[in-house]
Amino acid sequence: MGIYLPIAEMSVNMVVLLAMGAAVGFLSGMFGVGGGFLITPLLIFYNVPPAIAVATGANQVIASSFSGALAHFKRGTLDVKLGLVLLAGGLVGSSIGIYVFAYLRSLGQLDLMVSLLYVVLLGSIGGLMLVESVRAIQRSRGGQAPLRRSGQHNWIHKLPLKVRFRASKLFVSIIPVLGIGAAIGFLASVMGVGGGFIMVPALIYLLKVPTNVVVGTSLFQIIFVAAYTTIVHSTANQTVDVVLAFLLMVGGVAGAQYGTRVGQKLRGEQLRALLALLVLAVALRLAFDLFVRPASLYSLAGGV
Amino acid sequence: MLAPRLVVLMLGFLLAGHAAAQQEEAPPEGIQIGLSTDSVAITSDFTGTNLTIFGALDNADPMVSRQGRYDVIVVLEGPPRTTVVRKKTRVLGMWINTESVEFKDVPASYSVALTRPPQDITDPASYSRLALGVDNIHLRPLDSGDAPMTVEEFTAALREQKEAAGLYAENVGGVQFLSRTLFRATLYLAPHVPVGTHKARAFLFRNGVFLRETSAPLTIRKAGVEQRIFEFAQQESFLYGVFAVLLAILTGWIGRLVFRRD
Numbered sequence: 001m002g003i004y005l006p007i008a009e010m011s012v013n014m015v016v017l018l019a020m021g022a023a024v025g026f027l028s029g030m031f032g033v034g035g036g037f038l039i040t041p042l043l044i045f046y047n048v049p050p051a052i053a054v055a056t057g058a059n060q061v062i063a064s065s066f067s068g069a070l071a072h073f074k075r076g077t078l079d080v081k082l083g084l085v086l087l088a089g090g091l092v093g094s095s096i097g098i099y100v101f102a103y104l105r106s107l108g109q110l111d112l113m114v115s116l117l118y119v120v121l122l123g124s125i126g127g128l129m130l131v132e133s134v135r136a137i138q139r140s141r142g143g144q145a146p147l148r149r150s151g152q153h154n155w156i157h158k159l160p161l162k163v164r165f166r167a168s169k170l171f172v173s174i175i176p177v178l179g180i181g182a183a184i185g186f187l188a189s190v191m192g193v194g195g196g197f198i199m200v201p202a203l204i205y206l207l208k209v210p211t212n213v214v215v216g217t218s219l220f221q222i223i224f225v226a227a228y229t230t231i232v233h234s235t236a237n238q239t240v241d242v243v244l245a246f247l248l249m250v251g252g253v254a255g256a257q258y259g260t261r262v263g264q265k266l267r268g269e270q271l272r273a274l275l276a277l278l279v280l281a282v283a284l285r286l287a288f289d290l291f292v293r294p295a296s297l298y299s300l301a302g303g304v
Numbered sequence: 305m306l307a308p309r310l311v312v313l314m315l316g317f318l319l320a321g322h323a324a325a326q327q328e329e330a331p332p333e334g335i336q337i338g339l340s341t342d343s344v345a346i347t348s349d350f351t352g353t354n355l356t357i358f359g360a361l362d363n364a365d366p367m368v369s370r371q372g373r374y375d376v377i378v379v380l381e382g383p384p385r386t387t388v389v390r391k392k393t394r395v396l397g398m399w400i401n402t403e404s405v406e407f408k409d410v411p412a413s414y415s416v417a418l419t420r421p422p423q424d425i426t427d428p429a430s431y432s433r434l435a436l437g438v439d440n441i442h443l444r445p446l447d448s449g450d451a452p453m454t455v456e457e458f459t460a461a462l463r464e465q466k467e468a469a470g471l472y473a474e475n476v477g478g479v480q481f482l483s484r485t486l487f488r489a490t491l492y493l494a495p496h497v498p499v500g501t502h503k504a505r506a507f508l509f510r511n512g513v514f515l516r517e518t519s520a521p522l523t524i525r526k527a528g529v530e531q532r533i534f535e536f537a538q539q540e541s542f543l544y545g546v547f548a549v550l551l552a553i554l555t556g557w558i559g560r561l562v563f564r565r566d
Binding site: 002004006007009010011059060062063064065066067070071108109111112223227230231232233234235238240242243245246249250253254256257290291292293294296297298299300301 | 351
């Protein structure tokens with residue numbers, strides 16, 4: 001069934017988009033990630049212009065984050081104060097990101113930067129996750145108890161301007177929190193992702209936030225950063241396609257529910273290894289496009 | 305669903321030629337095209353179609369008509385737009401946009417229908433004088449300082465890309481005479497045909513000599529909801545963004561209600 005996307009100005013198959021949303025939703029429910037990092041590359045593979053894929057990806061992320069954050073809010077696994085500080089940084093980073101986005105687009109280098117950022121980030125995170133999960137699988141086979149190093153302090157805890165975050169049982173400088181927020185806000189606007197796949201490890205490993213509040217807090221602040229990104233992209237670049245976003249959301253919200261159920265049946269480290277392989281596959285596919293000679297060396301774009 | 309066949313009917317009607325032909329000095333031939341509608345709407349399942357335009361010759365010489373020595377070329381020209389052509393070259397193994405040339409007033413689309421192959425109608429010099437045909441569209445770079453070699457290369461690339469997308473198309477035999485004076489032109493509209501004011505132009509030739517040109521505007525627009533969304537996004541882009549966010553929140557919330565398990 002064909003449907004015309006008013007902003008992307010192309011006809012696409014509605015079933016394909018719903019299925020794409022459902023598949024990503026399934027994976028995001030299974031692994032507890034937002035799925036933005038999969039949606040945007042998939043849209044690019046489906047020939048949606050990268051500028052529209054990114055802005056629409058940000059819009060789609062709001063729906064899945066909102067429904068996820070609601071669940072965490074009810075369970076009390078959400079640190080609103082930490083989320084707000086991350087958000088403050090996020091808005092600054094996102095503003096810079098949108099400026100950079102418009103500038104790269106006028107230079108004709110946006111597609112390249114989006115692909116490069118994806119390849120580098122997905123490649124390194126996928127690689128790290130794979131190594132970590134394979135080790136965990138080996139350890140559990142060997143019967144060893146996993147090593148715990150919580151309570152250890154690093155350079156981050158020596159910074160000034162410390163603030164107490166009660167729900168996270170954390171007393172930490174506000175500088176790295178704002179910094180992480182800003183970095184992820186930047187990525188959110190340039191890559192069209194929520195940034196959960198970077199935020200979660202950053203909060204766990206850098207700030208030592210307890211694992212149970214990490215996902216909820218990350219989702220909470222992603223809602224706002226993604227909402228801000230969507231509005232600014234729409235105002236500055238007119239690249240948000242609501243029809244496309246809506247189809248992806250509907251598929252995504254439905255898929256996520258089934259993904260969560262399957263995710264609960266699988267073991268943690270196996271799940272992480274699978275996710276790592278998936279992330280690496282997306283990175284490789286994007287890298288392939290960068291290095292293979294394109295069918296046509298020329299491309300057309302509207303005037304600036 | 306089958307692609308709808310858009311038919312734009314003739315309004316202009318041929319003036320009876322025979323009364324005038326009896327006189328010593330025949331009045332000059334004219335050409336008319338008539339559009340029954342001034343706008344064509346693209347629906348959400350639009351995958352390209354043919355547009356039919358009817359037209360007529362005025363004061364056609366029956367002798368010339370009979371020998372088939374009248375030729376008609378009909379062009380549907382899209383709105384002019386500034387267009388950037390970018391070229392990728394290999395940098396560190398990656399294919400990156402490195403060079404670009406910006407062109408002014410490039411017709412977003414250009415669909416031609418002819419009675420016969422172009423070389424049989426008139427000579428290249430006439431085509432170039434009339435800027436008629438895909439190869440003769442005036443394409444000028446915005447910055448005249450670019451090297452002529454580069455401009456030539458990028459101009460060719462621009463044509464090639466437009467042709468590949470079906471936006472620049474030629475339909476030889478697309479104009480057919482239905483009677484001595486009445487003709488029908490079939491023009492191809494690509495799936496990505498740009499919206500906006502297009503210009504339908506008809507050129508009349510006799511024995512390879514250009515006689516007359518006529519034109520009529522035709523607006524192509526998106527139909528229904530798609531067009532509203534597009535206009536909303538362009539004109540009220542801030543509100544559109546807010547709407548997109550609210551829609552996402554609502555979808556997320558409803559999804560939660562429908563599938564809640566805790």
